Amino acid sequence: MAVNGTRQFIIESGGSLSGTFQVPGDKSISHRAVMLGAIAEGGTEVSGFLEGDDAMATLAAMRALGVSIEGPHAGRLRIAGVGRHGLKPAAAALDLGNSGTSMRLFSGLLAGQRFATQLVGDQSLMRRPMRRVTEPLSQMGAMIQTAAQGTAPLSIEPAAALRGIDYSMPVASAQVKSALLLAGLYAEGRTRVTEPAVSRDHTERMLQAFGADVAVDGPHVSVTGDAPMEAAAVSVPGDISSAAFFLVGASIAGGGSITLTHVGLNPTRTGVIDILRRMGARIHVEADETDAGEPVGTLTVEPAALQGIDIPPELVPLAIDEFPTIFIAAACATGVTTLRGAEELRVKESDRIAVMAEGLTALGIEAEPLADGIRIVGGAMHGGAVQAQGDHRIAMAFAMAGLAADGAITIDGCAEVDTSFPGFVELAQGAGLRIRSQESAA
Structure with missing residues (x-):
């Protein structure tokens, strides 16, 4: 049953991301x-x-x-x-x-x-x-x-x-x-x-x-x-929080590469790039210009073999909104990823630590919630059903997990995705994600 809305995402396993596109403006x-x-x-x-x-x-x-x-x-x-x-x-x-x-x-x-x-x-x-x-x-x-x-x-x-x-x-x-x-x-x-x-x-x-x-x-x-x-x-440049889903998706996919244009590269927001690179992600950044004091650039991403890491505490506030999708990268990495000092995730649109840990567990990944973070052991991701609990970032993060899962993933509670990323499903489909959206029974 859907939570906080009746919209549901179904993602078929496999596929890859490719192409050049721009994500919506920075929220x-x-x-x-x-x-x-x-x-x-x-x-x-x-x-x-x-x-x-x-x-x-x-x-x-x-x-x-x-x-x-x-x-x-x-x-x-x-x-x-x-x-x-x-x-x-x-x-x-x-x-x-x-x-x-x-x-x-x-x-x-x-x-x-x-x-x-x-x-x-x-x-x-x-x-x-x-x-x-x-x-x-x-x-x-x-x-x-x-x-x-x-x-x-x-x-x-x-x-x-x-x-x-x-x-x-x-x-x-x-x-x-x-x-x-x-x-x-x-x-x-x-x-x-x-x-x-x-x-x-x-x-x-x-x-x-x-x-x-x-x-x-x-x-x-x-x-x-x-x-x-x-x-x-x-x-307004493209939102790096929205780009983050595709940075992770392209990193964990079986092939292809993507280029994201006119993305905001404010140094107080690029923690997701720094963390993914520490995990082994292949992200190329080309600085383009500055708009109204905000640096802007182009990002190109290719698949990579990711490794689990201890996320440095100084990067936590620079990636606070991107952690749901970083957790998907951690689930697909070799070894253990540990996050501490992120208690703010407990009071977002949902308790993002608890909801992500529950969803990852449902997909066969060992995820231990901590008071101020999470411990994730990378492994084989299976298909299954997860609840986004009406949290837009959690819904989109689990959507990208379909690129690495061995079965279909169904995500309930996705109605709020339009709060930050209108057109997400259509853009993801165009990039190669095997996703569809439908209304589910309340």
Whole structure:
């Protein structure tokens, strides 16, 4: 029976991946382009915008806050920026669907507004922890409340004034960092965030592109409130998180090679490439250009004999969203792969450690969940049935497992794939994956 939706993937065993193609636009950058374009002065042009459910939730919320946005038309938007103090009260609670990024970033952006807002989402999002962002925002003077369990709905009331703080994050998190920087745009003085490890820096890069007073000094990022922000042109590169499924698929397939063009190569996001290369993957990277401060390039991948590794802790925050598909690579590798220091995977769209371990076990792979990671013993992968538990990244990761399995794999709970990768099935089919999608009985 499907979980969190009735969409089901069936992947026949074998096959290979080949061809040249481009994955959809980066989800993280798409969110930020809409948010910053909305509060900048003037018209912001965005190309390559991801028309997935999560990014569209951000776009719909900005429209509800009074921002005029044309598009998307083939990934193109025109945002009529209203300035930092031009947002208007929404007529109802902002429904952010399944998007944790939207909820956490909006909590910071709206903390400094002169009106009240409530943030809600789907059943999955309403279970995800929010205190790690609301507590430091409260230290800045924000009037923001969670439910008793520390989850959404988030209720934000107008604050008398936000004040800049110097905040040391206990755990690296780009979403928490970004929420504090966005709130810092409305705060008195300077807001400084210190990270214990590097996390993705799209917010800092885009703030600079829009002319905000932001400074980066090693693990410290700071922003000054009341600095003017001007509209900018944003070209969104292909999402490396989406490319990761094909990097792993091409690595474990029996033959062929693929080339992925115009992929974002932000160094805070390329942990998946570094990890796969340490496992023996044959990934060639050709840097092409830089768009709005974001490096872009072309990736070519060929099949390789992978080896199990102990994943270096410094790479964990640089690949946090890609671990479901990295676990598939580990299952196909010779030897043992161990991940530690990744407790954040427990509070994503699902408990990704538990759900991936259960699915791998169902396919005949020894997978031991750990409190903060997993231990996977590579071996022969069999066909079988797995549950994605409504988690888009888990559904797509197990889809690629069909390239190495000795039988068909059925994946239930795949309806949420469109949140980050609309057209995944069609693109995968075109590349050679023997996949089909169908509605399953509820």
